[in-house]
Structure formats: structure tokens, C-alpha cells
Amino acid sequence: MKARVHVTLKNGVLDPQGKAIEQALGALGFGGVEEVRQGKVIEFSLQESDPAKARADVEAMCQKLLANTVIENYAIELDG
Secondary structure (H helix, E strand, C coil), X not given: CEEEEEXXXXXXXXXXXXXXXXXXXXXXXCCCCCCCCCEEXXXXXXXXXXXXXXXXXXXXXXXXXXXXXXXXXXXXXXXX
């Protein structure tokens, strides 16, 4: 089973990388781009075949390592 975790900063948390991307896009001539937020995607395979168990495992991974839940949100996708 494939897992994909999208991690993004929570609303209200400053995002200097997003701001830098926004400014760079403007400098490159892409006008009208606002409120850029950047994040990360983590993909991996699981040997677990039970979707409920796989989701619970990935949820635990996010809570313990993959996301800083104080300042980040995450969304889990499972395929397979």
C-alpha cells in the first residue's frame, strides 16, 4: 500500500519560504500571485494491507515524527 502525507503550516504561522516564493514569482513576471504557502509531501510504501490499520499507523507516524503538530497540519492519502 502506498501512503502520501501532505504537511503544511497552520494558518497564522509565518511562512518565510512561501513569502520568498511569492516574491520570486512576482520578480519573474507572474503577477497576481498572493498568499503563497509551501509545504512538503512524504511518500512511502507500507506492507500493511488493511486500510484502517495502515491509516492508524500513518497517523501515529505523523504524530510522532512526520509533522510538528504544534505548527503544522497534515493530510493522509492511501492507495492500494
